[in-house]
Amino acid sequence: xxxxxxxxxxxxxxxxxxxxxxxxxxxxxxxxxxxxxxxxxxxxxxxxxxxxxxxxxxxxxxxxxxxxxxxxxxxxxxxxxxxxxxxxxxxxxxxxxxxxxxxxxxxxxxxxxxxxxxxxxxxxxxxxxxxxxxxxxxxxxxxxxxxxxxxxxxxxxxxxxxxxxxxxxxxxxxxxxxxxxxxxxxxxxxxxxxxxxxxxxxxxxxxxxxxxxxxxxxxxxxxxxxxxxxxxxxxxxxxxxxxxxxxxxxxxxxxxxxx
Amino acid sequence: xxxxxxxxxxxxxxxxxxxxxxxxxxxxxxxxxxxxxxxxxxxxxxxxxxxxxxxxxxxxxxxxxxxxxxxxxxxxxxxxxxxxxxxxxxxxxxxxxxxxxxxxxxxxxxxxxxxxxxxxxxxxxxxxxxxxxxxxxxxxxxxxxxxxxxxxxxxxxxxxxxxxxxxxxxxxxxxxxxxxxxxxxxxxxxxxxxxxxxxxxxxxxxxxxxxxxxxxxxxxxxxxxxxxxxxxxxxxxxxxxxxxxxxxxxxxxxxxxxxxxxxxxxxxxxxxxxxxxx
Numbered sequence: 001x002x003x004x005x006x007x008x009x010x011x012x013x014x015x016x017x018x019x020x021x022x023x024x025x026x027x028x029x030x031x032x033x034x035x036x037x038x039x040x041x042x043x044x045x046x047x048x049x050x051x052x053x054x055x056x057x058x059x060x061x062x063x064x065x066x067x068x069x070x071x072x073x074x075x076x077x078x079x080x081x082x083x084x085x086x087x088x089x090x091x092x093x094x095x096x097x098x099x100x101x102x103x104x105x106x107x108x109x110x111x112x113x114x115x116x117x118x119x120x121x122x123x124x125x126x127x128x129x130x131x132x133x134x135x136x137x138x139x140x141x142x143x144x145x146x147x148x149x150x151x152x153x154x155x156x157x158x159x160x161x162x163x164x165x166x167x168x169x170x171x172x173x174x175x176x177x178x179x180x181x182x183x184x185x186x187x188x189x190x191x192x193x194x195x196x197x198x199x200x201x202x203x204x205x206x207x208x209x210x211x212x213x214x215x216x217x218x219x220x221x222x223x224x225x226x227x228x229x230x231x232x233x234x235x236x237x238x239x240x241x242x243x244x245x246x247x248x249x250x251x252x253x254x255x256x257x258x259x
Numbered sequence: 260x261x262x263x264x265x266x267x268x269x270x271x272x273x274x275x276x277x278x279x280x281x282x283x284x285x286x287x288x289x290x291x292x293x294x295x296x297x298x299x300x301x302x303x304x305x306x307x308x309x310x311x312x313x314x315x316x317x318x319x320x321x322x323x324x325x326x327x328x329x330x331x332x333x334x335x336x337x338x339x340x341x342x343x344x345x346x347x348x349x350x351x352x353x354x355x356x357x358x359x360x361x362x363x364x365x366x367x368x369x370x371x372x373x374x375x376x377x378x379x380x381x382x383x384x385x386x387x388x389x390x391x392x393x394x395x396x397x398x399x400x401x402x403x404x405x406x407x408x409x410x411x412x413x414x415x416x417x418x419x420x421x422x423x424x425x426x427x428x429x430x431x432x433x434x435x436x437x438x439x440x441x442x443x444x445x446x447x448x449x450x451x452x453x454x455x456x457x458x459x460x461x462x463x464x465x466x467x468x469x470x471x472x473x474x475x476x477x478x479x480x481x482x483x484x485x486x487x488x489x490x491x492x493x494x495x496x497x498x499x500x501x502x503x504x505x506x507x508x509x510x511x512x513x514x515x516x517x518x519x520x521x522x523x524x525x526x527x528x529x530x531x532x533x534x535x536x537x
Contacts, residue, residue, distance in 0.1 A: 052438055054434055054437065054438060077437075077440050077441070077442050078440070080437065080438055080439070080440045081439075081440035083438070084438075085435075085438035085439075087431060087434070087435065089431050091429075091431040091432060091434065091435035092435075093432065093435070093436075093450055093454075094454065095453055095454050095457060104449065105436075105439040105440070105441070108441065108445055108449050109439060109440040109441055109445075110440075150435075153439070154439070157439060157440065
């Protein structure tokens with residue numbers, strides 16, 4: 001592992017009385033692909049959103065590319081330009097075409113001129129295989145196509161790190177593959193990626209490391225073979241068995257599904 | 260306990276449900292025809308035509324009713340709308356500000372100007388202000404006064420509309436913009452506000468219709484002949500000719516604008532723009 005691109009130290013986050021993150025330590029090296037898995041409510045999305053400060057951490061430090069994101073004096077807009085973020089709900093700008101979704105941020109934030117922005121937009125739409133949808137509005141695109149445009153929009157800003165917050169969870173099953181293929185291509189090109197996901201196949205095949213979170217802490221951290229193939233912790237085993245075979249989950253005595 | 264046995268049977272009348280419905284509708288038609296017939300019979304048609312529809316008097320109004328009156332009504336309305344939109348935007352952003360005093364100030368403004376009659380604002384701007392600040396000059400004379408008065412009134416309504424529109428834009432849009440490196444202000448201007456305006460286009464157009472009618476309040480400010488708008492023009496001519504035809508004609512010109520605008524609003528409300536389709 002080369003120098004850590006993302007470093008998280010003693011991260012805590014509370015929403016009121018709800019202590020969501022209870023001391024997270026994590027390092028992600030340059031070019032590394034890390035999948036974060038865990039049951040819902042385990043704090044994995046919150047962790048991701050703390051990395052680019054969409055959530056303000058209650059305690060601890062976050063570094064991205066050597067800059068302390070949690071420093072109160074940091075130019076957060078400048079830091080975020082280096083961090084791409086892909087959302088579960090895509091969050092494309094609905095009043096702009098696919099191309100305009102890519103060019104507007106470049107022009108407004110990076111101050112690129114019209115020609116350069118259009119060129120970068122075309123390159124990145126080609127990269128996600130959507131050149132022919134360049135002039136389509138988001139509403140005319142399928143969920144999978146929207147998510148690929150959203151990835152291209154992030155890439156057009158030239159990020160050093162990409163964050164994915166359950167990028168395929170809102171998609172119809174048959175559309176998941178296209179998005180994962182784009183992400184796989186990114187990983188092969190050496191992008192540093194932090195991916196919150198439920199796609200175990202993707203985690204197993206593409207990730208360099210898998211992090212299992214539960215109850216606001218990192219329970220297990222290792223290679224996919226270790227964490228998914230041969231989990232040491234009982235909580236990890238329980239989660240994976242429920243995920244891989246949902247029909248086998250049993251209703252606990254108190255009426256809630258046990259976790 | 261006998262009534263529980265036949266709850267679905269029609270009672271007393273012996274009529275079926277369908278027959279009763281038909282009877283009820285028939286009664287309503289009869290009532291309508293009776294009222295219309297009574298009004299038509301009791302009106303003095305000759306007198307009404309003499310009073311409201313004299314072609315000669317209507318002819319006198321042209322071309323001034325268009326070149327002066329309608330032109331001024333449109334000018335007053337549009338200038339008031341522009342001032343109101345700008346001021347309303349500022350008040351809306353203040354209302355959403357993270358700075359407490361801005362929020363309170365905007366709230367107070369909205370409560371005051373929504374609660375006062377537009378006429379009172381007109382008198383305040385046209386009479387009160389010049390008395391309070393002798394020597395005050397409105398740019399554009401009467402046009403400046405009306406733009407300010409209409410702007411002050413409509414800004415309160417538009418601020419609430421704009422605020423609602425901004426809040427209707429999903430929070431994910433701001434998050435996406437911020438994570439791309441937009442500053443809060445730039446995200447608001449480039450991403451949120453354009454979407455908000457698509458949402459509030461129908462209520463804003465409604466506001467334009469209201470302003471169009473409120474522009475008649477300039478009547479109370481005192482205007483020169485060349486500054487008269489539709490209501491004042493109709494009123495003046497009605498006095499000099501001792502006939503109500505000019506009022507009818509002025510009213511028709513209002514409807515000429517407001518009815519198509521209302522139609523446009525309903526079209527916008529029922530057919531969502533192509534990019535909003537989900």
